[in-house]
Amino acid sequence: MTNRAWMGSISLAAAMLVTACDRSGDGTSITINADDGNTVGAIDGRSGDVKIALPGFSGQFKMPKLDMDAGNFQLNGVHLYPGSKIEAVDMNDGGMRIRFSSPAPAAAVRDYFRERLAKAGYALKAEPEGLSGRTNDNTSFRLNLEGGAERTKGTILLGG
Structure with missing residues (x-):
């Protein structure tokens, strides 16, 4: 191992x-x-x-x-969107995937992450379904979002 x-x-x-x-x-x-x-x-x-x-x-x-929520997780000091709930965390040798739900429209969740992660040193590009780019230590990053007017399901992919 x-x-x-x-x-x-x-x-x-x-x-x-x-x-x-x-x-x-x-x-x-x-x-x-x-x-x-x-x-x-x-x-x-x-x-x-x-x-x-x-x-x-x-x-x-x-x-x-x-029962993990927004306060139990952070990326370089950036927590999940307020009120979010973590549904699953999958870790492997190449990276990590975090699935969560947020009590806001996808555009609000994307804007929240874009602003805060950029301040934390991430190089990001807006995508129709979320964000993509690199962390401040050059690890690949992707945020996929799908949602309606009141709730969003999201997935964060780091590395692999």
């Missing part, structure tokens, strides 16, 4: 410790994949099931569901 996969496992444990846990509604799902594509850790946001498959250890257990 690479250092990145181990770091992903540590990130999973940290996410479990710092996020609010409850049994109501849908929670946040998290997966961590090794560079060979196999899942080394996963939390099911709906059931609270946790699965770990590391060299020398594998197991499954149940814990309270994770």
Whole structure:
């Protein structure tokens, strides 16, 4: 297992410790994949099931569901749009994907990110469905948005 996969496992444990846990509604799902594509850790946001498959250890257990929101995530100091809820975080050796929902139209969410991420050093280009570009450390970045007049579903892709 690479250092990145181990770091992903540590990130999973940290996410479990710092996020609010409850049994109501849908929670946040998290997966961590090794560079060979196999899942080394996963939390099911709906059931609270946790699965770990590391060299020398594998197991499954149940814990309270994770419920992550805008305050639990940031990109270079930029949080998700206020009132957003993180639905899933998928990590692998090449990057990360964060799926979220926001209580605003897609244009408002895109403008919020464009303004704040540009101040954080991101090189961005507006796209009809969101933003694309590079982070301040030259990692690829993409924000895909789809929504109606009151709610937006979004996906942030970093790297890979």
